[in-house]
Amino acid sequence: MSPASHPSIAPGSVIGVLGSGQLGRMIAQAAAQLGLKTHVFAPESGPAFDVASHRTRAPYEDEAALAAFADSVAVVTYEFENVPARAAAVLAQRRPVLPGPDALAITQDRLTEKTFLNKLGVPTAPFLAVDDAEGLARAVERLGRPSILKTRRLGYDGKGQAMIREGADLAEAFRSIGAAPAILEGFVPFVREVSVVAARAADGSYAAFDLCENEHENHILALTRAPARVAPETAAAATAMTRKIMEALKYVGVIAVEMFVVEEMADGARVERLVVNEIAPRVHNSGHWTLDGAVTSQFEQHVRAICGWPLGSTRRHGQVEMRNLIGEDVNRWRDLLGESGACVRLYGKHEARPGRKMGHVTRIIGP
Amino acid sequence: MSPASHPSIAPGSVIGVLGSGQLGRMIAQAAAQLGLKTHVFAPESGPAFDVASHRTRAPYEDEAALAAFADSVAVVTYEFENVPARAAAVLAQRRPVLPGPDALAITQDRLTEKTFLNKLGVPTAPFLAVDDAEGLARAVERLGRPSILKTRRLGYDGKGQAMIREGADLAEAFRSIGAAPAILEGFVPFVREVSVVAARAADGSYAAFDLCENEHENHILALTRAPARVAPETAAAATAMTRKIMEALKYVGVIAVEMFVVEEMADGARVERLVVNEIAPRVHNSGHWTLDGAVTSQFEQHVRAICGWPLGSTRRHGQVEMRNLIGEDVNRWRDLLGESGACVRLYGKHEARPGRKMGHVTRIIGP
Numbered sequence: 001m002s003p004a005s006h007p008s009i010a011p012g013s014v015i016g017v018l019g020s021g022q023l024g025r026m027i028a029q030a031a032a033q034l035g036l037k038t039h040v041f042a043p044e045s046g047p048a049f050d051v052a053s054h055r056t057r058a059p060y061e062d063e064a065a066l067a068a069f070a071d072s073v074a075v076v077t078y079e080f081e082n083v084p085a086r087a088a089a090v091l092a093q094r095r096p097v098l099p100g101p102d103a104l105a106i107t108q109d110r111l112t113e114k115t116f117l118n119k120l121g122v123p124t125a126p127f128l129a130v131d132d133a134e135g136l137a138r139a140v141e142r143l144g145r146p147s148i149l150k151t152r153r154l155g156y157d158g159k160g161q162a163m164i165r166e167g168a169d170l171a172e173a174f175r176s177i178g179a180a181p182a183i184l185e186g187f188v189p190f191v192r193e194v195s196v197v198a199a200r201a202a203d204g205s206y207a208a209f210d211l212c213e214n215e216h217e218n219h220i221l222a223l224t225r226a227p228a229r230v231a232p233e234t235a236a237a238a239t240a241m242t243r244k245i246m247e248a249l250k251y252v253g254v255i256a257v258e259m260f261v262v263e264e265m266a267d268g269a270r271v272e273r274l275v276v277n278e279i280a281p282r283v284h285n286s287g288h289w290t291l292d293g294a295v296t297s298q299f300e301q302h303v304r305a306i307c308g309w310p311l312g313s314t315r316r317h318g319q320v321e322m323r324n325l326i327g328e329d330v331n332r333w334r335d336l337l338g339e340s341g342a343c344v345r346l347y348g349k350h351e352a353r354p355g356r357k358m359g360h361v362t363r364i365i366g367p
Numbered sequence: 368m369s370p371a372s373h374p375s376i377a378p379g380s381v382i383g384v385l386g387s388g389q390l391g392r393m394i395a396q397a398a399a400q401l402g403l404k405t406h407v408f409a410p411e412s413g414p415a416f417d418v419a420s421h422r423t424r425a426p427y428e429d430e431a432a433l434a435a436f437a438d439s440v441a442v443v444t445y446e447f448e449n450v451p452a453r454a455a456a457v458l459a460q461r462r463p464v465l466p467g468p469d470a471l472a473i474t475q476d477r478l479t480e481k482t483f484l485n486k487l488g489v490p491t492a493p494f495l496a497v498d499d500a501e502g503l504a505r506a507v508e509r510l511g512r513p514s515i516l517k518t519r520r521l522g523y524d525g526k527g528q529a530m531i532r533e534g535a536d537l538a539e540a541f542r543s544i545g546a547a548p549a550i551l552e553g554f555v556p557f558v559r560e561v562s563v564v565a566a567r568a569a570d571g572s573y574a575a576f577d578l579c580e581n582e583h584e585n586h587i588l589a590l591t592r593a594p595a596r597v598a599p600e601t602a603a604a605a606t607a608m609t610r611k612i613m614e615a616l617k618y619v620g621v622i623a624v625e626m627f628v629v630e631e632m633a634d635g636a637r638v639e640r641l642v643v644n645e646i647a648p649r650v651h652n653s654g655h656w657t658l659d660g661a662v663t664s665q666f667e668q669h670v671r672a673i674c675g676w677p678l679g680s681t682r683r684h685g686q687v688e689m690r691n692l693i694g695e696d697v698n699r700w701r702d703l704l705g706e707s708g709a710c711v712r713l714y715g716k717h718e719a720r721p722g723r724k725m726g727h728v729t730r731i732i733g734p
Contacts, residue, residue, distance in 0.1 A: 010700075011697075011700055011713045011715070012715065012717065025399075029396060029399060029400070029418075032392075032396060032417065032418050032715065033396070033712050033713070034711065034712075034713055035700075035713025035714060035715045035716075035726065036715070037417055037715065050399065050404055050420040051396075051399050051418055051420070053417040053418070292662070295659070295708055295710060295731070296710075304704065309701065309704050310701070310704045310705035312704070312707075312710075313707045313708045315708065317684050330378075333377075333378055333402075334676065334677070337671065337676050337677045337679070338677035340679075340680045341662055341680045341682065343662060343663075343679075344401065345400050345401075346378045346400070346401055346402025347402060348378070348379065348399065348402045348403070348404065349402075350379065359402065364662070
């Protein structure tokens with residue numbers, strides 16, 4: 001994984017991306033700016049296909065297609081953490097898969113992820129494994145209410161989750177998440193959600209974008225502000241925590257670590273404490289502001305890292321706000337284009353279904 | 368050409384680009400950021416083909432291919448001014464061609480262009496038409512030496528030009544430019560070369576990037592600085608002059624107007640005077656700094672204009688320098704990527720031939 005073991009990754013090479021959504025699209029766009037070509041592999045055509053130089057449409061279970069794809073590229077990366085383990089293994093036999101299969105295995109399962117973090121000394125919400133309705137009852141007894149039941153695998157944007165409030169029917173809650181292996185998380189009374197988007201290269205070099213602050217609506221990211229309104233020590237601690245996680249995973253590429261900020265009183269003073277919520281082993285929606293708000297974008301940074309190239313400057317152009325365009329928000333495209341200083345990015349998706357991320361707008365709102 | 372006459376140009380539409388070089392590539396990349404698709408038409412495959420959603424490889428004389436291309440897109444634009452008039456006419460019968468055929472006709476011929484400018488009251492170098500060696504001798508007698516012989520058509524990066532110095536053999540000079548219809552230009556003792564990169568929309572709205580300053584080496588642009596080191600009145604005059612030119616052409620899209628700055632003494636004070644050298648009816652190398660140095664890039668601005676969309680903010684992120692990577696310069700890509708704050712853009716060209724533009728580097732060097 002050292003640059004020396006990637007002699008073929010020079011401008012002109014082809015990088016492989018699993019997934020044809022907007023994240024794959026923006027990775028491909030960043031690769032093109034650096035003179036690289038992109039081969040996108042996905043079961044369904046999507047916005048990344050329109051900007052890639054090569055495309056394969058095949059299921060992740062098609063090992064012959066995966067092998068041919070791997071043989072056509074210099075390195076493989078992905079836009080989503082739920083790459084099937086078998087697909088990752090088939091690819092890794094032939095080409096470097098970055099971030100590595102370890103990062104995938106750990107982050108695909110909430111129980112494994114939280115266990116890994118706690119072993120590392122990184123705080124999370126209290127949690128317990130839940131395998132059935134009885135297990136849920138025992139866990140609720142220990143962690144109290146409110147608490148949150150989440151499937152161990154395959155949840156995103158609030159899917160596969162159920163809030164356990166006073167009076168909630170536990171059997172019904174377990175059914176509502178598909179009666180799948182799950183965890184119960186104790187409620188964290190946070191004042192702010194923040195995330196670190198950072199990159200690590202194979203030589204151990206590390207570069208984090210400034211800590212940013214996120215607001216969700218209906219479990220979907222609505223707004224990111226950079227920098228986050230937290231104490232400088234809190235931002236430094238978040239960045240250090242992220243580096244520790246990346247070191248432990250020998251991580252190569254961009255990661256996003258979502259955290260809660262909890263305010264507490266200590267010795268009569270208000271202090272901020274961080275609790276890690278979730279790791280995404282990939283570029284992340286809360287890093288989209290870097291496209292128009294920083295010298296290097298998270299997408300370019302990811303490409304640099306997986307190619308064994310030096311990481312770029314994470315300097316911000318100012319105080320930045322990024323708003324997602326969800327579903328019909330995108331119909332306001334003409335007004336947004338008419339707003340001076342608004343940087344509008346659209347993903348080229350055909351249909352503005354409710355809850356679908358159609359684009360985003362970045363504004364530099366101050367120096 | 369009003370937005371109302373472009374009802375089909377919404378995100379998701381396909382724009383047509385003539386030319387598969389780096390300018391076409393960067394137009395396609397900007398279009399993709401706005402959720403548009405691009406169809407590139409060119410006789411030779413080139414770097415734009417790798418990032419376009421559709422490609423046609425055919426000669427500009429293939430009218431059936433041109434017609435099919437036009438039918439597949441919402442609007443046609445181009446990356447170079449030497450689009451054959453017949454091709455432009457075939458396309459314009461079917462779809463808007465922007466900037467319009469007038470802009471092409473006038474800028475394809477140095478004699479027509481300079482005559483147009485002078486009629487508009489825009490100063491140029493003194494010039495005379497030259498049709499043969501005898502005509503050259505008469506022109507040299509009137510304009511003196513040094514002076515510059517240029518073909519009326521198809522010159523770029525110093526090709527099709529000959530400097531007429533003391534003792535130069537005029538017949539030989541005329542042969543050296545291919546004995547083609549030409550003009551002789553009087554020498555302009557300039558202190559600086561500058562350019563205005565600006566956009567005009569169909570509704571008459573106008574937005575210019577800050578005046579920038581250019582240095583050439585071997586007749587090829589080497590360095591652009593923004594802003595140019597000129598008096599504020601000079602910058603304002605350059606911008607106003609460009610707007611006048613665009614109004615006269617009912618221009619829609621991005622233009623680049625190259626000018627010389629001449630210093631003169633007037634009433635005992637040093638004053639700057641502008642002389643227009645050349646108009647490029649397209650995005651331009653001296654505007655590449657806008658990709659990483661301004662809120663909106665010249666490529667996005669061009670796409671906005673030809674789609675009938677509002678123009679974007681031209682605000683700079685700071686004091687900017689853009690250096691071209693010519694020929695083997697590009698072999699320094701790894702060092703450049705390692706330089707903090709350097710934004711490296713590579714065009715994905717296969718072979719680093721001498722004089723070939725392979726990429727560029729933008730640096731924000733001050734606030």
